[in-house]
Every structure is written in C-alpha cells, then in structure tokens.
Amino acid sequence: MSSRNNPISAVQKKRTVATTRKKGTVSSSKPSRAQKKAPMKHGYSMSGWLRNLLAVVIIGCFSVIFYYFFLRPYAYRWKPCNGMKEYGVCIPSGYDIHGIDISHYQGKIDWGRLLQNKQTATPLHFIFMKATEGGDHNDTTFEANFVNARNHGFIRGAYHFYIPGTDALKQADFFIRTVKLDSGDLPPVLDVEVTGRKEKKELQQGIKRWLDRIESHYGVKPILYTSYKFKTRYLDDSIFNAYPYWIAHYYVDSVKYQGKWHFWQHTDVGNVPGIKEDVDLNVFNGTLEELKKLTIK
Structure with missing residues (x-):
C-alpha cells in the first residue's frame, strides 16, 4: 500500500512540515513577529526624533518672540545708568x-x-x-x-x-x-x-x-x-x-x-x-x- 493512501503517513508528513517551519528551515509567505516589529520600532524612533525637534523649534521661536516684544523694549530700564x-x-x-x-x-x-x-x-x-x-x-x-x-x-x-x-x-x-x-x-x-x-x-x-x-x-x-x-x-x-x-x-x-x-x-x-x-x-x-x-x- 503506497504512502499516498496511508493516513498515518499523511499525518506524520504534516507534523514534519510544521516542525520544519518552527525551526525556520522552510520559508513562509507570512512575515515573522520579529519582522513585523522591526518597521514599527523604526517608525516610532523617527516620530520621537521629529517630536523632539519640533518642540525645540517651538520653544526657540517662542523665546525669540517673547524677548522681542516683552523684554527688548524694556531692557534699557535694567541697564546701569x-x-x-x-x-x-x-x-x-x-x-x-x-x-x-x-x-x-x-x-x-x-x-x-x-x-x-x-x-x-x-x-x-x-x-x-x-x-x-x-x-x-x-x-x-x-x-x-x-x-x-x-x-x-x-x-x-x-x-x-x-x-x-x-x-x-x-x-x-x-x-x-x-x-x-x-x-x-x-x-x-x-x-x-x-x-x-x-x-x-x-x-x-x-x-x-x-x-x-x-x-x-x-x-x-x-x-x-x-x-x-x-x-x-x-x-x-x-x-x-x-x-x-x-x-x-x-x-x-x-x-x-x-x-x-x-x-x-x-x-x-x-x-x-x-x-x-x-x-x-x-x-x-x-x-x-x-x-x-x-x-x-
């Protein structure tokens, strides 16, 4: 009786394939969990960097505006006479x-x-x-x-x-x-x-x-x-x-x-x-x- 018609042999074959997939010897069309996390981690790092840069720019602009309109006109008052x-x-x-x-x-x-x-x-x-x-x-x-x-x-x-x-x-x-x-x-x-x-x-x-x-x-x-x-x-x-x-x-x-x-x-x-x-x-x-x-x- 050939293995094609042997139910026990078919089950063993499925187990062998599954085991091989777990060990990474057989490629899969679906990305692994590590592969899924990699681009997310990279995107998070970039967005955090951009947020920090934006915060620095906003603080810098606010400081310049505050000095120009609220401090500079009155700076003369603080100078020694x-x-x-x-x-x-x-x-x-x-x-x-x-x-x-x-x-x-x-x-x-x-x-x-x-x-x-x-x-x-x-x-x-x-x-x-x-x-x-x-x-x-x-x-x-x-x-x-x-x-x-x-x-x-x-x-x-x-x-x-x-x-x-x-x-x-x-x-x-x-x-x-x-x-x-x-x-x-x-x-x-x-x-x-x-x-x-x-x-x-x-x-x-x-x-x-x-x-x-x-x-x-x-x-x-x-x-x-x-x-x-x-x-x-x-x-x-x-x-x-x-x-x-x-x-x-x-x-x-x-x-x-x-x-x-x-x-x-x-x-x-x-x-x-x-x-x-x-x-x-x-x-x-x-x-x-x-x-x-x-x-x-």
Whole structure:
C-alpha cells in the first residue's frame, strides 16, 4: 500500500512540515513577529526624533518672540545708568529742563506733593495735559489739572488726540471751545498716533487743516507730537518740519532723529511723587529761557 493512501503517513508528513517551519528551515509567505516589529520600532524612533525637534523649534521661536516684544523694549530700564537716575528711570544726560504729560489715566493728582519735585536734582518745569480727543470727547481731568498747573507755578500746555476718521476742522473747533490759553502757556499740541486706515496723503491733508485752523485762532504754531517712526513714515513731508516737534522715543540713550526737535518723551514708566500711576517723562531741548520764549505772549 503506497504512502499516498496511508493516513498515518499523511499525518506524520504534516507534523514534519510544521516542525520544519518552527525551526525556520522552510520559508513562509507570512512575515515573522520579529519582522513585523522591526518597521514599527523604526517608525516610532523617527516620530520621537521629529517630536523632539519640533518642540525645540517651538520653544526657540517662542523665546525669540517673547524677548522681542516683552523684554527688548524694556531692557534699557535694567541697564546701569551712565548718568543720573530719578523718578525710577535713567534720566537722559545733557538736559536740564524736565516735564511730564498727564491725562485721566493718572487719576487724582496730589498737587502739593507734585510741587515738591521742583526741588529735586531734576526739577519739573512744565506739564502737558490732555484736553480733547476727536470731535466730542473731553478728558475728564483736564479742567482741574489745567487750573492746578498754573496755580502751582508750572508752565502748562494742552494737547488734542487726533482721530483721522473725524473731520479735522470739527476737531480743531472742539479744541478751541475747550481750551483757553493764556500768556505763558505752551502752544497747543496735536497728538498724532494712528492712521485710521487713511491713505497717507489724505491723512496729511487732514492734519494740516487742523494745524492751520489752530494757528489762525491762537496766533502761534502748534506743536506736533508723534513717534519717531510715525513721523518718518507718514509725516515726512517738509511742511511738517515747520512746526515744533515733540518726539516720542522710549528706552534709548539718545534721540536718533536727524531733524530739529523741541521736546523728547523718553519714557512712559516714570514714577513721580504725587502721581499714583506711571507717567510719561519729557525733556526740553534747550534752556528754561528758551522754553519760556516758546510760550504764548
């Protein structure tokens, strides 16, 4: 009887084949367990490496952004002063006439205590106050601050915050109705900080209309306040160089602006006795006699 027809022989053959497969002597079309794990292990290693790299990149980017926006602008405050430190900040060297500018943000001011700052090594001589904004917004503290500044012997000035989307002449007339300047007061100030999405030429035309209207009424050229970057970008027309310039440029040792300027707002974090909140500090580019010559006669 042949093995083909022998059931015992067939069973033994199956066992032999199975045993051979276990020992690896016979190849199989199905991958082994080790073969299955190998590519998975390799993929896991690569994904872990990529995750680590991505984490490093994210942390690096976050650190750069944090430094650029939150540390770099204030780094100057931590530098040792080359000159004098007063009011919690480094005072720019080479300037003797100091002042502040205030609004409702500073709250109620202790004018008696503020007056004592005239006796410090960097005495305060002048104060600018916010009077109006746009075509119908009064600063709630202006009237009292304006009277107190004169009564306490400070050279005073008033400024208007310009809103490009509101008619320039309406804004000028609103300021005129609100602010009554006397001899000895500084010229009115136009504070320009935003474009209001206006085209550059249209923005300049509106500002010029405000300046012309104010000069015609008060008989003196207004002071133009804006940052160094804003002026060089939007008010670079030579017609604006005819006005006294009050430059806002924070946390630097000196003004980099190449043109003529009269006032420099060098910090917005001054700590002045008599004022609870932080306050802007300014210097005048000249002597006290020159500052008085700039006032309304």
